[in-house]
Each structure stands twice: as structure tokens, then as C-alpha cells.
Amino acid sequence: MxxxxxxxxxxxxxxxxxxxxxxxxxxxxxxxxxxxxxxxxxxxxxxxxKAVSTAIIERANHPIYAYNTQEKSIYQSVIEWAKKRHGWEIEEEWILLAPGVVPSISLSIFALSEPGDGIIIQPPVYPPFFASIKDNDRKVIENPLLSKNGRYEIDFEDLEQKLAEPNNKLLLLCSPHNPVGRVWSREELKKVYELCQKYEVDVLADEIHNDLVFQGHKHTVFASLGTPVCKQSVTFMAASKTFNVAGLNFSFIIVPCKRRRGLIQNWITKLHISRNNVFGGIGTEAAYRDGxxxxxxxxxxxxxxxxxxxxxxxxxxxxxxxxxxxxxxxxxxxxxxxxxxxxxxxxxxxxxxxxxxxxxxxxxxxxxxxxxxxxxxxxxxxxxxxxxxxxxxxxxxxx
Ligand SMILES: Cc1ncc(COP(=O)(O)O)c(C=O)c1O
The missing domain is CATH 3.90.1150.10 (Aspartate Aminotransferase, domain 1)
Known part of the structure; x- marks a missing residue:
């Protein structure tokens, strides 16, 4: 053994x-x-x-760190990981590469809302959620979580009121939730999904903590709630929290809807951030393949x-x-x-x-x-x- x-x-x-x-x-x-x-x-x-440092050292041994491309195998490793760990089937063309989840949230906010629009968040929540909304001239709309003896739940009544307000264009979901440690159940997410469908509000699902789930709980990919996929969703994933590689500055924006993907890609192009760190993809792929x-x-x-x-x-x-x-x-x-x-x-x-x-x-x-x-x-x-x-x-x- x-x-x-x-x-x-x-x-x-x-x-x-x-x-x-x-x-x-x-x-x-x-x-x-x-x-x-x-x-x-x-x-x-x-x-x-170990596979991560081995792969990075092997690449670092070649002394030229100039412009790089991202190999197809990186995309493949993400696709395989999402299927194996989360039962989610992603198509390669849905995946956009990004230098981190927080910048990806800002990019998606630029792409899918206008200045002055309301964006719903569920505090207490990861501080950059507030900043990425305020700094980009949108309005923070709070749907505070409810604490039941220290265990937090979504206030669905309040959420529906906020979603029904026409000026509120996006829900920025933290799943699993930082800092309250909830792994939202499928039933809870299904309710969120149905409400967002009803009021036509897109969901930006920050699933960076998706692999860090304890016994008895299961992460549900928000986008997987649609049939066959939720077109009104953008999912942020990365190996950064899972494998402790945040310093590699490498993450994924997964956008099943072609129109929304195009809008986000436009911002990536406009900001000239389509190039990624030479070690980011290498470390990420090694982690997903052998970690x-x-x-x-x-x-x-x-x-x-x-x-x-x-x-x-x-x-x-x-x-x-x-x-x-x-x-x-x-x-x-x-x-x-x-x-x-x-x-x-x-x-x-x-x-x-x-x-x-x-x-x-x-x-x-x-x-x-x-x-x-x-x-x-x-x-x-x-x-x-x-x-x-x-x-x-x-x-x-x-x-
Ligand atoms: C919910 C959440 N999103 C995003 C991040 C950071 O993402 P990145 O470093 O890729 O910008 C963190 C880091 O703690 C986080 O908890």
C-alpha cells in the first residue's frame, strides 16, 4: 500500500x-x-x-524566454480535468486564456455590461468583487447572505427582487464561496439558475475554488445547469488555488455562448493581453495531468x-x-x-x-x-x- x-x-x-x-x-x-x-x-x-516544478525547470533550462504560443495540449488538459473532476464537458473553442481570475472578471464586466449598470454580489464576499465593479463604473448591488447559526445561505427572496430590477445586468457568483466556505448545493444553484433565466441576467461564476471541496460535498459547475449548457454564463477557473500556482498568472474564461465569447475576446484584444506567461501554461498543464x-x-x-x-x-x-x-x-x-x-x-x-x-x-x-x-x-x-x-x-x- x-x-x-x-x-x-x-x-x-x-x-x-x-x-x-x-x-x-x-x-x-x-x-x-x-x-x-x-x-x-x-x-x-x-x-x-512535483510534476509542476519538474515541468517548469525543464522549460527554464532552455535559456530563451521569448514570445511563446500556448500549446493545444494545455486546452486539452483543462478539458480533461473539468470532465474528470466535475463531470463537465467543455468544448475547446469555449476556452479563453487569461492572466488571472480577477482581471477576467473585469474583462467580462466590460464586455457584458455598461457603465452605470448594477452587478449583484453576495457579501460577505472576496473583496476584489467590490473593486472590479466600482473601479469600472458599475454599481454594486448587494444580495447579502443569511447566516443560520454561522452557516450561510442565499437569501432567494432578496435575490429575486434584485434580479427583477432591470438595471441589474449581471450576477457575480462566488462558488464555492470565499470567505464563508459554502459549497453551494445543486438545488441552491438550480434555484439561482432558474431566477437568472427568468429575469435574463447573465451569471459570472467565479469557480476558482472548485477543486477544494471536502467529504460529503460536491461542486456543481453553474454553467452545467443549462441544457446542455447555460449560455447565459461565464465561468472562471484556474489551477492557481488548487495547486498553489497563483504566481504563474494563468487562468481560463469558459464561455459557451459564441456572442458573449466574442465580446470578451474583443476586450482581450483591445487591452492587448492575449499573450500569457511562458511558464503559466506549462505549470498548469503539468498540474492537471499529474497532480x-x-x-x-x-x-x-x-x-x-x-x-x-x-x-x-x-x-x-x-x-x-x-x-x-x-x-x-x-x-x-x-x-x-x-x-x-x-x-x-x-x-x-x-x-x-x-x-x-x-x-x-x-x-x-x-x-x-x-x-x-x-x-x-x-x-x-x-x-x-x-x-x-x-x-x-x-x-x-x-x-
Ligand atoms: C473567489 C476568488 N476569485 C479570484 C481570486 C484570485 O484570482 P487571481 O489571482 O487569478 O486573480 C481569489 C483569490 O483568493 C478568490 O478567492
Whole structure:
């Protein structure tokens, strides 16, 4: 029998300082202090699958990094991965390459809406969702999620009202959802799909976390809800979160509708961003072709981290509220029993507990008193961070 733990040693600390890591090397800038333990930005403290570095090193050994083309085999690897992991059949011509999901969201907003149009989001949600709407002169329309004892659900009544408003042209869906860790069920997505069909609102589905789903849950590709595919959808996918290769700046925009695809392609052309990083496609293809066993082992490790965190909080910090994530490696912590003011909470986390988490307020007004922790790190690091929070809270006078 193969021993996964030895094949993939996620407990091994891999120092990242000095590698230009935003998470580890920008602490002074981000938190105003170098002595915080960083569990914030959404990348992992684990090595990518060996196949990724092998493929990149092999290409890097050739000393010319000039203009490159993207091989057909890259597209093929995405098609095979989507079919194998998500049961979704993509046609090659639907795939557009892009330098990342956030820029792809902006491109799609340019292409499928006009300045002044409303774009619906479901906060608390990934902060660039707000920025990509506001910065492009569209209007943020909030359909806040409802928390039921810490587990978040979609407010369908409110969603229908927002979709029915003619000025609201797009729904920007986060699936699985960052930061609340929900893997939307097929039934929930089907309801969203039906409402969007009814009011003719296109859906931009950010599915960057689609592979990071825990036992008992299944990711449903939004576009797959149509027959045979939802033409009113644009799907964003990447190997970046799954295989920890965000620095390769490589992602996919999957657009089944020819007209919509043409509109997005026009923006790619206009902005002259059709060329991709020479290593992006190589690393992505290697990950999709040879990274599956690594991913299966990673998911077991991440889920154990999620259990460790929830158990620690429920037994040792019961006033901090947490719900076990169904997917992603991001967990939403509710500190409102101690702090109602986000600035106070951040100050406490950074200066007293000496941990660097994401401030909840950045995910929308609903995040006041919350923080997001990234559990994609060695379990020993996670436990060190939790112990720091526990010790600091023990000395903190409850308000
Ligand atoms: C929901 C979501 N979308 C997009 C991104 C970032 O995508 P990219 O780095 O490809 O722009 C993240 C990163 O955390 C994310 O959580």
C-alpha cells in the first residue's frame, strides 16, 4: 500500500521568507509589523506537485524566454480535468486564456455590461468583487447572505427582487464561496439558475475554488445547469488555488455562448493581453495531468486542519463562532462576542495575538467583527496561531 503521508508531506515546514512571497515577505507593509504569523492571503504554505516544478525547470533550462504560443495540449488538459473532476464537458473553442481570475472578471464586466449598470454580489464576499465593479463604473448591488447559526445561505427572496430590477445586468457568483466556505448545493444553484433565466441576467461564476471541496460535498459547475449548457454564463477557473500556482498568472474564461465569447475576446484584444506567461501554461498543464493524487492527499490534510480549527475553537474559545467550511481553505471567524469594531479586532489580532488574518470588514459591511483565517498551512503553524489567539483572548477584557 502506498503511504500518502510520505509521498506528500504537508507537515513539513517550507520557509518562504525571502522568496518574494506576498504572504510572508510583505508583513511590515500589510500589518505594520514583521512579527505576526501570517494566515491571510489565499495561497498555501505547501509545495506544488512535483510534476509542476519538474515541468517548469525543464522549460527554464532552455535559456530563451521569448514570445511563446500556448500549446493545444494545455486546452486539452483543462478539458480533461473539468470532465474528470466535475463531470463537465467543455468544448475547446469555449476556452479563453487569461492572466488571472480577477482581471477576467473585469474583462467580462466590460464586455457584458455598461457603465452605470448594477452587478449583484453576495457579501460577505472576496473583496476584489467590490473593486472590479466600482473601479469600472458599475454599481454594486448587494444580495447579502443569511447566516443560520454561522452557516450561510442565499437569501432567494432578496435575490429575486434584485434580479427583477432591470438595471441589474449581471450576477457575480462566488462558488464555492470565499470567505464563508459554502459549497453551494445543486438545488441552491438550480434555484439561482432558474431566477437568472427568468429575469435574463447573465451569471459570472467565479469557480476558482472548485477543486477544494471536502467529504460529503460536491461542486456543481453553474454553467452545467443549462441544457446542455447555460449560455447565459461565464465561468472562471484556474489551477492557481488548487495547486498553489497563483504566481504563474494563468487562468481560463469558459464561455459557451459564441456572442458573449466574442465580446470578451474583443476586450482581450483591445487591452492587448492575449499573450500569457511562458511558464503559466506549462505549470498548469503539468498540474492537471499529474497532480491528482497530490490533490486528493491535500484535501484530506486540509479537512483535518478544518476539523482541528473547529475543535480548538469550540472547546477552547467557545465565544468565537465558527462553522466548518464545506470547501476552500478559508474560514470565517466571528469575534463579535469580543469585538464589534473591526479596527479594534485587527489591532488586537496583530498587536496582541501577533497573527495576520484578513480583516472581515474588507468582505463587506457584514464582515464587521469577523476575520478570515487561511488554514492551508502546516498543522503545527495553525495550532501556533490558534494558541496565540487563545492566550491573547484570555488576557483581553470582554466588552
Ligand atoms: C473567489 C476568488 N476569485 C479570484 C481570486 C484570485 O484570482 P487571481 O489571482 O487569478 O486573480 C481569489 C483569490 O483568493 C478568490 O478567492
Amino acid at each position: 502506498t503511504n500518502r503521508k510520505i509521498l506528500f508531506d504537508f507537515d513539513k515546514i517550507i520557509p518562504r521568507q525571502g522568496t518574494g512571497s506576498r504572504k510572508w515577505d510583505a508583513l511590515e507593509n500589510v500589518f505594520g509589523s514583521n512579527d505576526v504569523l501570517p494566515l491571510w492571503i489565499a495561497d498555501m504554505d505547501f509545495s506544488s506537485p 491528482e493524487a497530490w490533490l486528493d492527499a491535500l484535501l484530506i490534510y486540509l479537512e483535518k486542519n478544518a476539523d482541528t480549527l473547529v475543535d480548538f475553537i469550540q472547546t477552547r474559545l467557545p465565544e468565537v463562532k465558527v462553522s466548518k467550511p464545506e470547501g476552500t481553505y478559508l474560514v470565517w471567524l466571528d469575534f463579535r462576542a469580543y469585538f464589534t469594531n473591526d479596527k479594534e479586532l485587527q489591532k488586537f489580532l496583530v498587536q496582541t495575538a501577533k497573527v495576520g488574518l484578513n480583516a472581515g470588514r474588507n468582505f463587506g459591511t457584514q464582515g464587521e467583527g469577523f476575520a478570515r483565517i487561511n488554514i492551508a498551512t502546516q498543522r503545527s503553524v495553525l495550532l501556533e496561531a490558534l494558541t496565540r489567539i487563545e492566550n491573547a483572548l484570555l488576557n483581553y477584557k470582554k466588552i
